[in-house]
Amino acid sequence: MQRKIILIGCGVVGQGFLEILVKKKELLDAKFGFEPLLVGVADMRMGSILVPEGMDIPKFLEHLKAHGTVHDFPAEGATIGLNSLDLIKEADADIMVEVTFTDIKTGEPATSHIKAAFEKGMCVATTNKGPITLHFKELCQLAQRKNALFRYEGVVMSGTPIFDLLEYCLAVNDIKEIKGILNGTTNFMLTKMEEENMSYPDALALAQKLGYAEADPTADVEGFDALAKVVILSNVVLGGSIKPSDAAERVGISGITLEDIRKAKEEGMRYKLVGSTRIEHGKIIASVKPVKLALSHPLAGVSGAVNALTFTTDLSGDITIQGPGAGKLETGFAIMIDVLNMHREM
Amino acid sequence: MQRKIILIGCGVVGQGFLEILVKKKELLDAKFGFEPLLVGVADMRMGSILVPEGMDIPKFLEHLKAHGTVHDFPAEGATIGLNSLDLIKEADADIMVEVTFTDIKTGEPATSHIKAAFEKGMCVATTNKGPITLHFKELCQLAQRKNALFRYEGVVMSGTPIFDLLEYCLAVNDIKEIKGILNGTTNFMLTKMEEENMSYPDALALAQKLGYAEADPTADVEGFDALAKVVILSNVVLGGSIKPSDAAERVGISGITLEDIRKAKEEGMRYKLVGSTRIEHGKIIASVKPVKLALSHPLAGVSGAVNALTFTTDLSGDITIQGPGAGKLETGFAIMIDVLNMHREM
Numbered sequence: 097m098q099r100k101i102i103l104i105g106c107g108v109v110g111q112g113f114l115e116i117l118v119k120k121k122e123l124l125d126a127k128f129g130f131e132p133l134l135v136g137v138a139d140m141r142m143g144s145i146l147v148p149e150g151m152d153i154p155k156f157l158e159h160l161k162a163h164g165t166v167h168d169f170p171a172e173g174a175t176i177g178l179n180s181l182d183l184i185k186e187a188d189a190d191i192m193v194e195v196t197f198t199d200i201k202t203g204e205p206a207t208s209h210i211k212a213a214f215e216k217g218m219c220v221a222t223t224n225k226g227p228i229t230l231h232f233k234e235l236c237q238l239a240q241r242k243n244a245l246f247r248y249e250g251v252v253m254s255g256t257p258i259f260d261l262l263e264y265c266l267a268v269n270d271i272k273e274i275k276g277i278l279n280g281t282t283n284f285m286l287t288k289m290e291e292e293n294m295s296y297p298d299a300l301a302l303a304q305k306l307g308y309a310e311a312d313p314t315a316d317v318e319g320f321d322a323l324a325k326v327v328i329l330s331n332v333v334l335g336g337s338i339k340p341s342d343a344a345e346r347v348g349i350s351g352i353t354l355e356d357i358r359k360a361k362e363e364g365m366r367y368k369l370v371g372s373t374r375i376e377h378g379k380i381i382a383s384v385k386p387v388k389l390a391l392s393h394p395l396a397g398v399s400g401a402v403n404a405l406t407f408t409t410d411l412s413g414d415i416t417i418q419g420p421g422a423g424k425l426e427t428g429f430a431i432m433i434d435v436l437n438m439h440r441e442m
Numbered sequence: 443m444q445r446k447i448i449l450i451g452c453g454v455v456g457q458g459f460l461e462i463l464v465k466k467k468e469l470l471d472a473k474f475g476f477e478p479l480l481v482g483v484a485d486m487r488m489g490s491i492l493v494p495e496g497m498d499i500p501k502f503l504e505h506l507k508a509h510g511t512v513h514d515f516p517a518e519g520a521t522i523g524l525n526s527l528d529l530i531k532e533a534d535a536d537i538m539v540e541v542t543f544t545d546i547k548t549g550e551p552a553t554s555h556i557k558a559a560f561e562k563g564m565c566v567a568t569t570n571k572g573p574i575t576l577h578f579k580e581l582c583q584l585a586q587r588k589n590a591l592f593r594y595e596g597v598v599m600s601g602t603p604i605f606d607l608l609e610y611c612l613a614v615n616d617i618k619e620i621k622g623i624l625n626g627t628t629n630f631m632l633t634k635m636e637e638e639n640m641s642y643p644d645a646l647a648l649a650q651k652l653g654y655a656e657a658d659p660t661a662d663v664e665g666f667d668a669l670a671k672v673v674i675l676s677n678v679v680l681g682g683s684i685k686p687s688d689a690a691e692r693v694g695i696s697g698i699t700l701e702d703i704r705k706a707k708e709e710g711m712r713y714k715l716v717g718s719t720r721i722e723h724g725k726i727i728a729s730v731k732p733v734k735l736a737l738s739h740p741l742a743g744v745s746g747a748v749n750a751l752t753f754t755t756d757l758s759g760d761i762t763i764q765g766p767g768a769g770k771l772e773t774g775f776a777i778m779i780d781v782l783n784m785h786r787e788m
Contacts, residue, residue: 394748
């Protein structure tokens with residue numbers, strides 16, 4: 097069945113998603129009866145285009161690479177230059193993919209995009225942490241009222257399944273605690289410090305050189321990024337409504353020395369930056385801090401720039417999932433699986 | 443919506459499933475619109491009962507505990523003493539749960555049960571390795587012809603999601619390789635040998651004492667159990683049609699000494715009994731053997747009587763899932779999630 101899609105934000109993730117649509121075209125049609133029709137794209141830097149009859153996706157991707165703009169893509173009946181909100185309002189689409197940049201303070205422009213799409217009854221897939229962190233309950237209620245589906249697998253651990261895992265594979269379970277390694281950059285640094293005896297400044301410099309850490313590494317090394325994900329998990333999975341400032345603790349790895357790591361190693365332990373959340377006496381207890389884990393702990397073996405989460409459940413015991421926490425194809429895949437699962441449920 | 447269920451086999455797994463139905467009754471109804479109606483039970487040792495109006499499940503479980511039989515459960519309009527195949531033929535049910543004992547040589551009586559259910563258009567959930575190992579393709583074809591659903595999450599790693607993970611969370615991915623720790627008993631023994639310097643005979647004796655290993659431990663320690671799961675993964679996930687005898691290698695852990703483990707530890711490595719399968723030049727390469735893994739390998743940190751699998755994919759990178767490989771509630775849950783997902787798709 098044909099599904100009309102608009103793409104809001106056409107950066108790395110949006111392009112990753114389009115590449116997967118091209119690469120898996122035949123499988124999507126043959127196995128899932130899914131035929132995507134890209135009817136509109138809006139991007140802050142690259143302009144916008146609305147084509148009711150749909151665009152040829154491989155040609156569109158080629159055009160993007162060659163010209164770095166979308167508005168001059170040759171397509172009959174195209175409307176160009178609409179701003180993103182107007183494009184959403186004008187478009188006749190089944191699904192909006194929202195992959196604009198994350199603004200964790202305002203949640204904009206993503207939140208307005210998502211609301212506009214729901215108002216029109218469109219289903220929405222996003223990887224944007226902003227709206228999920230700030231407006232999750234409100235957006236869910238609006239989606240429900242408008243009978244629209246809402247998916248956001250990619251906001252935690254990119255395409256490594258978390259929310260779909262709970263929804264389709266662990267449904268019925270009561271989730272008692274969630275605990276994990278939610279920041280690949282700091283896990284990479286701790287691994288280098290332990291395995292190669294690298295100092296903290298050297299490990300940080302290497303992470304920056306490899307593109308894992310930003311020039312200002314505060315969000316990673318002080319635990320803010322991991323905490324944002326803990327807050328999302330607390331609210332989405334445990335039904336809380338907490339803000340980052342409600343966390344019991346937020347300690348990063350900048351205080352961890354090679355000496356600490358050496359000592360832990362002698363005790364058969366290993367430092368990991370662990371984010372965790374659970375409900376105690378009706379209250380969410382969320383934290384991010386370096387924890388010394390026994391080597392036998394499922395999270396102790398998680399090495400390098402990867403993520404992992406352990407769900408403690410009442411029926412299935414402890415279930416741990418480990419995988420990439422970032423990447424063009426990986427995050428593009430998060431959108432792909434959201435769109436596909438919405439297609440299956442529409 | 444009411445779903446009529448018959449339960450063939452009422453041992454540990456069948457009772458675990460019924461206990462979950464009782465424990466989660468309200469959630470199943472409120473969240474998923476799922477109302478189970480148990481209309482028949484057949485068990486080799488405990489007899490059979492068919493009650494078209496359905497049985498009170500909590501009372502039925504109490505009766506089982508008190509009397510160890512099913513045929514004398516007081517219910518109006520009950521037909522008792524039918525053999526399992528006749529019960530399947532007589533029953534008016536939507537779903538058959540097949541959890542009889544596994545006979546890996548013949549696949550019976552489970553295979554006949556499943557065929558009879560499909561012939562009547564019933565959907566089937568099973569945890570029985572026999573039919574999946576021996577008759578997977580044939581059963582899938584029959585199910586498709588009869589428009590019936592077929593689920594078997596519990597045949598590998600009990601309720602830890604494998605097949606649902608691929609179906610709902612990693613769909614569209616090309617699975618290039620599957621590699622994992624598929625036998626909890628041997629992993630428990632290796633962990634004891636490494637962490638507590640326990641000899642192989644002592645570790646085996648402890649595993650037997652704790653009920654992990656059988657009196658004749660051959661199936662576990664020589665890798666036959668892990669290989670059976672590798673064969674299932676090869677056929678179900680990679681589309682192969684291999685038998686255990688087609689495996690490239692099957693080596694167990696009985697040749698591993700404390701000295702081997704000590705040496706590996708000195709090298710920063712750890713022995714694990716690893717089952718793996720991949721396609722090379724159109725041919726399945728399946729094996730089970732002890733492998734020395736770097737401590738940073740995702741499978742190296744898997745300690746104790748648990749299982750873990752790594753899927754190497756083309757879009758999502760390496761995804762590893764770890765969890766219990768056995769247990770009453772855990773395997774009962776495998777049936778629960780299969781039944782629930784079939785209900786969602788019916």
